[in-house]
Amino acid sequence: MMVAATMRSFTRQYCKLLSPLRLHAVSCRCLSSNALRMPPCAFVPEKYESLPYEHVLEVRRKNLSAALSTYYKKPLLLHQGHMQWLFDQEGQRYLDMFGGIVTVSVGHCHPKVTEAAKKQLDRLWHTTNIYLHSPIHEYAEKLTSRLPGKLKVLYMTNSGSEANDLALYMARIYTGNYDVISLRSGYHGASPYALGMTAVSAYKPGVANGLGCHTTMCPDVFRGIWGGSHCRDSPVQTSRTCSCSPGSCEAKDKYIEQLKETLETSAARSIAAFIAEPIMGVGGVVQYPKGFLKAAYEVVRERGGLCIADEVQTGFGRTGSHFWGFQTHEVMPDIVTMAKGIGNGFPMAAVVTTEEIANSFARALHFNTFGGNPIACTIGSAVLDVIEEDGLQDNCKTVGTHLLLELSKLRDKFEIVGDVRGKGLMIGVEMVTDKKTRRPFPAEDMNVIWEQCKEHGLLLGKGGLYNNVFRIKPPMCIRKEDADFTVAVLDAAITKYLDEVNK
Template identity: 50%
Template sequence: MQGSGIRRAFLAKYLLHQRRTFSQLAEKLSSVPGNDAPIPKIPPFDYSPPPYTGPSAAEIMQKRKEYLSPSMFCFYDKPINVVDGKMQYLFDENGRRYLDAFGGIATVCCGHCHPDVVKAIVDQTNRLQHSTILYLNPAIADFAEALASKLPGDLKVVFFTNSGTEANELAMMMARQYTGCQDIVSLRNAYHGNAAGTMGATAQSNWKFNIVQSGVHHALNPDPYRGVFGSDGKMYAKDVQDLINFGTSGHVAGFMSEAIQGVGGIIELAPGYLPAVYSTIKKAGGLCIADEVQAGFARTGSHFWGFESHGVVPDIVTMAKGIGNGIPLGAVVTTPEIAQVLTRRSYFNTFGGNPVCTAAGHAVLRVIERENLQENAHVVGSYLKERLTDLKDKHEIIGDVRGRGLMLGIELVTDRQLKTPAKIETLHVMDQMKEMGVLIGKGGFYGNVFRITPPLCFTKEDADFLVDAMDYTMAKM
């Protein structure tokens, strides 16, 4: 306890010092003799938001403290009051523009307030905001058909939910009902949601409350950077067979994993892992569940779904976030045979399949296809990863650069050999990049991984600005 208090005091003192010294960083550095590194400039953008006349950031923060859950937290020592957005940019209460490289946690795929998505929402809202799926409406049926066309094999039956947590909860229940088994295997370091069932599948103590969580076994994480077997996917896969042999009856309900772990710090699964594990799970009578909440909807660039890069076809696919570009929407897609399990009782979701949400989702699909956003994610994401890899050669604090498309991670360490997490340094870089106009995410068990998941309309100019801002900040540490 005493050590924890000392660390908190040190961190508070460090951040206070940064707040005092960085507020005038740009002005000071520009006037320092011999300072030959120009401050990176945000790319030009032809949009100015209307004047903001609402409450200030300080007033909003006071209301949050008084009326909202104390569990809610903000990024940055001085949180931003975001009041406007357009494509890959956000604007604060003073009209200052920021490059959004976090995309609302991999949610905004088409771009903030994309006109086609906004139009679909407004048009449907003006006509019918909500009824119930007990009546017929074209919005849900049309979107389900379009969504099913993007999936391989016999994955064509859709259940709509409101979030990724709901989708994963439903997928786990379906696997248990279909197989008659309770045991589910997930990965250490995984995040699948924060409800009762999905919290069990989640495997980071940071996100798990002390409640009863049973029926889930957590396998070794096939992490090429920190994992015990490096990039040998088949060696990690043996652990799943061991879990089945020694921790279950020999039969399981299923296996759930992300193709790239988002909250866990943009961890790509070791090559060869998923095919081997899927085979093992099938032999044990289980179903394979692909959590595409963050990696889906063209974000990885090379494929529309993250699991496709591993050459596997799951039995159930869950999705949310990018599916609606910010609208509360999620889905579970499975085969007609597996879908039948929900007819054993009544399954119902009041808002799942809401006409406004499904109209938005359908518009998102059309925009991704028409604007070639998957190709853009591949081209710009590959360019950005290459530039970040070059940055790693320049700055020792960067331990690893990983991910694909526009789902990238940069892990900071104070010692490359020991891979010691650079927690305080991560906060420092993140805060100073914000001051220069770049917003990025943070994740990983140790909180030392930058998560870059911008809207898929990100450009190479945006990528250059992001890398230059990071380079500039690290050079001044």
């Protein structure tokens, strides 16, 4: 209590000091009558001097595709970022707990990453990988040293969709098989091959896609048919009862039976690949029963398929206990794809596989103009250094566990908070109409709470098959006070929503 009071006093004095200096500087928002404020931030953004807000909206309407949707009723015009903070054109400060859709890993404009990029810009912007240049070779050695086993051969691309496309291409060439299995509710991108592996109808354009792609039941222990209170590798379990005997998991066995049935009824006798995220991202931070992924890999390999780990969101220490999400499942994939946090927001991605698989792929001419770009590789190297130097994997474990446990108190407090789940700083809060039926919370009501959080300076994502999951995946540099602020804002927003509904 004394620490909290001291922090509030410091924040009030700090904001009072800054306010007369610059009108566009750090803002302080009150959550309720107790004047709980955002954690302090000494960074002062530059004054915004670009296009007026209304003109930006007009350009967006006229000159950008309608397919590019925006968040919030009044879209944010972001001007500058610093670590876990974002600032709009008026200097208003926001705690970014979505990390640019799980992409800003070490912090917005991290000084070391920014400096590395500046130096490389002065040296060499671009040359394709038909020439030798040190950044790609330095990065290849540095990245593959962080992968276990025989995962030592690297292909650079520009996005997660490209990486997953390439991974499936490799698997089909290596195995000589065609069919691929993915999980329902899984998202792996929107490019031609990746869209087939994506199993969320909102991303399906209504044209032919996904030839040879089949889906199996999502092993969701909260919303799925089977699941109990000991299934997940998470500090927070579901509130469902569990009758499993020690050392066994009936839910895992049932979902594996569904996978086997999918293979028997929908796919050829021999398959090319199985792809899964260690924890679902867009699908709503779904965690599988412990042992599911390991058993699934065994079943897939019996059918001649390769196992692809989609680490686009879970990689680079975000889960806290391990550098890669697949390591939490005690499995060894044949191919690993990665993007997003790999470049802290710079467009880069990668596929890592074994020498044997890579050699088979060499019979096809593969070329990517920007893959392995000198600036991208320089930034990627700096990101790896910062993760280690700043202790960000451990921070994910410590702060993430604290945040999960605090969020679980909201589940105990509110009937509409159905589930809290995740590992490290990959967290989901699933909203329901009631815990008994687990009926998804209506989208319009979800938006009311979401908008209220934004008004208090908290940016959250949304996801899940029914878009009823708050996705919390911030820059990995957040602090305990940022986690507490997140919980306080979400608590206040839910309380206000319920007060309005119950009037």
